[in-house]
Amino acid sequence: MLVLVLVPCLIQAQEIPDRPEKLKFSPLVYDPPSPIDYRVEMPSGAIVYIYPDRERPLIDLSVNIRGGSYLDPDGKEGLAALTGYLMARGGIPSKPADELDEELEFFAARLSSSFSGLNGSVSLNLLSKDADRGFEILRAVLAAPSFQQDKLDLRKTQVIQGLKKRNDDSSSIESRERNFLAYGNDFWFNRHPTTASIETIRREDLLEFHHRWVNPKNFIISVSGDFDRDEMLKRLNRMLDPWPHEGRLAPDVPQRQQYGKPGVYIVDKDVNQGRVSIIMPGIRWDDPDYYAIQIMNDILGGGGFTSRITNRVRSDEGLAYSARSFFPGGAFYPIVFRAGFQSKSRTVVFATSIVLEEIKKIIEEPVKAKEILTAKKSFIDTFPNNFSSPAQVVSQFASDEMIGRFSKQPDYWVKYRDRIDVVDIAAVQRVAKKHLNLDKVIVLIVGQKQSILDGHPDHPIDIKRLTAGKVRELPMRNPLTMQPEK
Amino acid sequence: MLRYFFLVSVLMGVEFAQGQQVDVKERTLSNGMKLLMLERHHSPTIAGGWVVRVGSVNERPGITGIAHLFEHMMFKGTPTIGTRDAKRDAEIINEQERVRDAMRLEEAKMRLALRRGEIGDLQKPENKTPRYRELEVEFNNLIKEQREVLVKNEFDRIYTTAGASGMNAFTSNDMTGYFITVPANKLEMWTWMESERLLSPVFREFYAERDVVFEERRMRTESTPLGKFQESLEALFWESHPYGWPVIGWPSDIPSISKAQADEFYSIYYAPQNITLVLVGDFKVDVAEQLCEKYFGRIPRGEKKLPEIVTAEVTQKVEKRMNAEAEANPQVDILWHSPASGHPDSRALKVLAAVLSGRSGRLHKSLVLGSKLATSAFAQQMSRKYAGMFNVGGEAKEPKTPLDVENAIYVEIERLKNELVSGRELQKVKNNFAAMAVRRTSSNFHMLLQLIQYEGVVGWKAINTEIPSILEVTAEDVQRVAKKYLTKENRTVATYTRKAGVKVPDDPALAGLSADQQAVVRRISSQIKSEKNKERLQQQLKTMEEQLGQAGDKQKGLMNIIMVKIAERLAELSK
The missing domain is CATH 3.30.830.10 (Metalloenzyme, LuxS/M16 peptidase-like)
Structure with a gap:
């Protein structure tokens, strides 16, 4: 990393200007770190990103594992999550779980494991003086977790009791139903754990899942902190080789998504603030329009107080605390565009109409030069924030490796600022027209249905005219079976 | 830059504690x-x-x-x-205030109408007076005018x-x-x-x-499952202190x-x-x-x-309680008055909270693993500038109740009063405090936030002195503060039970059973599922079939479910 900053001299001699634009700044030259300098392919097939850093006597390590709940067998939804949680919490051959917890907490080490939708991780953060014992435990947790029956029973009870909370918070209902509308009932992450699926999961299932997917071929390891590079690589090699199970390479993520019918969907929930999600079909990160879309979305609603949706819904009208849009670009499947806010029941429809108006406006009219400048600067000049610490450098690169960015575009970060910089007004309008498809808009509202439909006397907006589709009520789902009620 | 020093604790059992000086x-x-x-x-x-x-x-x-x-x-x-025109902007703001003064007179009338029962909710748009609506139009016109010169x-x-x-x-x-x-x-x-x-x-x-x-x-308080109740709890807890309002x-x-x-x-x-x-x-x-x-x-x-700030909290003389029916799992939240951040006892209470917390802490061991009354439990000392709160709570494992969890928490609190914390437990929590000093410098922003937070309460220097002083806390200190602060008359308790009418249907197979019967079925099913001996299962099934005829209606339901589970297990074993 090359950093060059020149400091201003003769500070007191100059007058304070009346506008900040009149201040002069020395140039800041910054080259991003290159993944090649940190990347090591291990004989076992694992990929390691390594960054020694002696500032603190700590080691921070994360074993990222390809695979996740998309691999849950039918009827055993929740298996990946249980396996992930219990790797570090279900004991190891040399020590039962409770004693292991006691030992780890005694030397103030943090060890945790999990599997989410698309990947898993086992993380260890400990004082470097405890490295020998820490890596011994880590090896056991990765290669031979015991999955103690009593710990499995306890976790299942906790998970089942946790399922009961699914309809308590309107935000959980909103994100769940949004995913059903955006990706369809058959998409892997809309197969939710239920009481029945959790209850059928046995210890043998965990062992099978573990033996099949947790192996070095699926590992991407990021490690930073107080160690010698070569010694750490040797340590990691001993940890990964030999491996007790043959295992398989995690398969591609299934692509069975189906976007829902356009329209307004209301879930009736007795809270005095309605939560709104406005969605449209999305893109992947390697879409050639990705950069122009990032700029477009920043101007529309991604850029916080410099964006149009925040300005109108929040600052002008005082209708919401948070009003934003997201157009992220998926790694394994296209992720939908989303705009969202929360407003008191009576102004939900009015605020929705403003967001839709702003989407229409960015499709139809060119953005202003000033807006595009702010948006570009917000990506280009904050660029060093992506690499602000050794731990962040290796975890960023590990994540790039995971989503295939390193193999597809190894120069992604080197070219990033230039690719943002070439986006112009015409490109923004072109991608707005192409990727914001108002005919497909789905509006999801969770809140007091009747007050929302009553609307506000000062802003009479017809909810039926918000989208091309119908206004429908979505039934609440049974939190334990995920089946729609009534 | 940061440098290291080794801090030699005065406590027996803690030989070294590594700390970190923020320069x-x-x-x-x-x-x-x-x-x-x-x-x-x-x-x-x-x-x-x-x-x-x-x-x-x-x-x-x-x-x-x-x-x-x-x-x-x-x-x-x-x-x-x-703004593009500071002078005009200032004029408009003054005019807006003139209109707002008139609106405030109308608001006073609306409050009077509310007290007389003539209107309900002040927030309802239909309850505004006609004059208020006129003024609102006038005000909105000024907003439009201001937007002409505003730079958003x-x-x-x-x-x-x-x-x-x-x-x-x-x-x-x-x-x-x-x-x-x-x-x-x-x-x-x-x-x-x-x-x-x-x-x-x-x-x-x-x-x-x-x-x-x-x-x-x-968003934060009114439409979240517990927000409004947590607000009530704090208002109940603080009687005279200005910490009582949100x-x-x-x-x-x-x-x-x-x-x-x-x-x-x-x-x-x-x-x-x-x-x-x-x-x-x-x-x-x-x-x-x-x-x-x-x-x-x-x-x-x-x-x-x-x-x-002169208003201090009055000494609490009686235990205070609230029971909330919420859209939430059954849980308990207990608050005790404790000293301000600068008081040495707040550090002994931090150590005490750490003894109770964590996966190898006393609450998890006793409530979650031991008696299995709770699915989770926590403890923390929250030190503010003028006064503190010591907080313990947990979620009941159904069908256990918040009261069951509460009583089990008191057993642990009494233990702290009656016995000294062991040397090893004390060393464990101190090792974690010492490591906290090493871990805290992750990013510039986090460091900034911590300096701001220390400076706003007791002064920034505490970032370097707090952990060394925590490492000096003794087992006797922990026992003393437990006796001094964690008393019945010093606490406020909130219990939460799931709101009646908010239906949380169970496993369809268990519908119609009481909570206790459901627990029985769960326990038996888990036994059945770990049973590997087919013959034993078949024998059980046969016995139950024979008994079914004499069973009462309620028992029949229960037995039917268990029989289905045995049959499922048998099918599984025959695969």
């Missing part, structure tokens, strides 16, 4: 404003912020929420930032265009903090922008922002705070001698100091005397 440079500007600087050169960025020693504790009934609303207003600009969110746009990011602020009971990250070459931009808004803030768009804050209240403000107060009240608030509390600047990152201390003196030094020292 902050402290200066005072000519107007009394304090400046804290910490150089770190990992990346070409600087996290900059400042803390004002004012929070909701400095408010009074009628203007609760003003410290937080004020925090929002600090982003609205200055005479030169945020210009303060943010200037920063963003300069490559700054993460601009935000927070308000707590004790303090208000503002922060942002700027590229290393933009330190002067930061000093310009921050000193400018401190010197001459302009509260334009005041009333729309008040509505935003009310939406924030709905930081966000009461719903009656937020929509009636006036711009004049905000002006008054600013002139008292936003004075240089009540503010500390904090910089962490890639800069040179001498350069930063000169820039800060040049820009912030121009703000005149405040002339008003800062009011002292």
Whole structure:
């Protein structure tokens, strides 16, 4: 990393200007770190990103594992999550779980494991003086977790009791139903754990899942902190080789998504603030329009107080605390565009109409030069924030490796600022027209249905005219079976 | 930069504790404003912020929420930032205030109508008086006029265009903090922008922002499962202390705070001698100091005397309880009055909380693993500037109740009073506190936030002294504070049970069974599922079939379910 900053001299001699634009700044030259300098392919097939850093006597390590709940067998939804949680919490051959917890907490080490939708991780953060014992435990947790029956029973009870909370918070209902509308009932992450699926999961299932997917071929390891590079690589090699199970390479993520019918969907929930999600079909990160879309979305609603949706819904009208849009670009499947806010029941429809108006406006009219400048600067000049610490450098690169960015575009970060910089007004309008498809808009509202439909006397907006589709009520789902009620 | 030192504890059993000294440079500007600087050169960025020693504790009934609303207003600009025509902008703001004064007269009438029972909810648009609606139209016209000269969110746009990011602020009971990250070459931009808004803030768009804050209240407090109850719990807990009202403000107060009240608030509390600047990152201390003196030094020292908080909490004489029916799993939350952050006992209570917490802590071992009354449990000491709260709670494992969990918590508390904590337990928690000092320097921004938080409560130096003093806590100290603070008459208890009528249907197979019967089925099914002997299962099934004829209706339901589970298991084993 090359950093060059020149400091201003003769500070007191100059007058304070009346506008900040009149201040002069020395140039800041910054080259991003290159993944090649940190990347090591291990004989076992694992990929390691390594960054020694002696500032603190700590080691921070994360074993990222390809695979996740998309691999849950039918009827055993929740298996990946249980396996992930219990790797570090279900004991190891040399020590039962409770004693292991006691030992780890005694030397103030943090060890945790999990599997989410698309990947898993086992993380260890400990004082470097405890490295020998820490890596011994880590090896056991990765290669031979015991999955103690009593710990499995306890976790299942906790998970089942946790399922009961699914309809308590309107935000959980909103994100769940949004995913059903955006990706369809058959998409892997809309197969939710239920009481029945959790209850059928046995210890043998965990062992099978573990033996099949947790192996070095699926590992991407990021490690930073107080160690010698070569010694750490040797340590990691001993940890990964030999491996007790043959295992398989995690398969591609299934692509069975189906976007829902356009329209307004209301879930009736007795809270005095309605939560709104406005969605449209999305893109992947390697879409050639990705950069122009990032700029477009920043101007529309991604850029916080410099964006149009925040300005109108929040600052002008005082209708919401948070009003934003997201157009992220998926790694394994296209992720939908989303705009969202929360407003008191009576102004939900009015605020929705403003967001839709702003989407229409960015499709139809060119953005202003000033807006595009702010948006570009917000990506280009904050660029060093992506690499602000050794731990962040290796975890960023590990994540790039995971989503295939390193193999597809190894120069992604080197070219990033230039690719943002070439986006112009015409490109923004072109991608707005192409990727914001108002005919497909789905509006999801969770809140007091009747007050929302009553609307506000000062802003009479017809909810039926918000989208091309119908206004429908979505039934609440049974939190334990995920089946729609009534 | 950071350096290491080894701290030798006086305690037997703790031989070494590794700590970390945060090498902050402290200066005072000519107007009394304090400046804290910490150089770190990992990346070409600087996290900059400042803390004002004012929070909701400095408010009074009628203007609760003003410290937080004020925090929002600090982003609205200055005479030169945020408008194309400062003179016209100021005129419009004055005209708006004239209309608002007339609206306030109408609001008083609406409150009277409410007291007389003539109208219901003041927030309902239909309940506004005709005169109020006329005035509202007049006010909205002035807003439209103001937009002609307004430069929308210009303060943010200037920063963003300069490559700054993460601009935000927070308000707590004790303090208000503002922060942002700027590229290393933009330190002067930061000093310009921050000193400018401190010197001459302009509260334009005041009333729309008040509505935003009310939406924030709905979002955080009113429409979350526990928000409104946690607010009630704190109001019940604090009887006389100004910590009793919520930081966000009461719903009656937020929509009636006036711009004049905000002006008054600013002139008292936003004075240089009540503010500390904090910089962490890639800069040179001498350069930063000169820039800060040049820009912030121009703000005149405040002339008003800062009011002292004199109202202390009355000594609680009786246990207080509330039972909330909530859309939440059954749980208990217990609060005890405990000392302020600067008091040495708060550190003994932190150690005590740590003995109870964690996966190898006493609560998890006894309530979750041992008696299996709870699915989770926690303990924490929350130290504020003027007083503290010691907090223990947990979620009941159904069909156990919040009361069961509560009583089991008291058993653990009594144990702490009756027996000294073991040397090994004490060493374990101290090892974790010592490691905390090593872990805390993850990023410039997190370091900034911690300095702001220490500075706003007890002064920044505690970042270096707090952990060493925690390492000096003895087992006797822990026992003493348990006896002193964790008493029945000093506590307030909230129990939560799931709201009746909010249906949480169980496993369809278990529908119609009582909670106790469901628990029986679960226990038996888990036994069945781990049974590997087919013959034994077949024998059980046969016995149950024979008994079914004589069973009562309720038992029949239960037995049928168990028989299905056995059959399923048999099928599984035959695969």
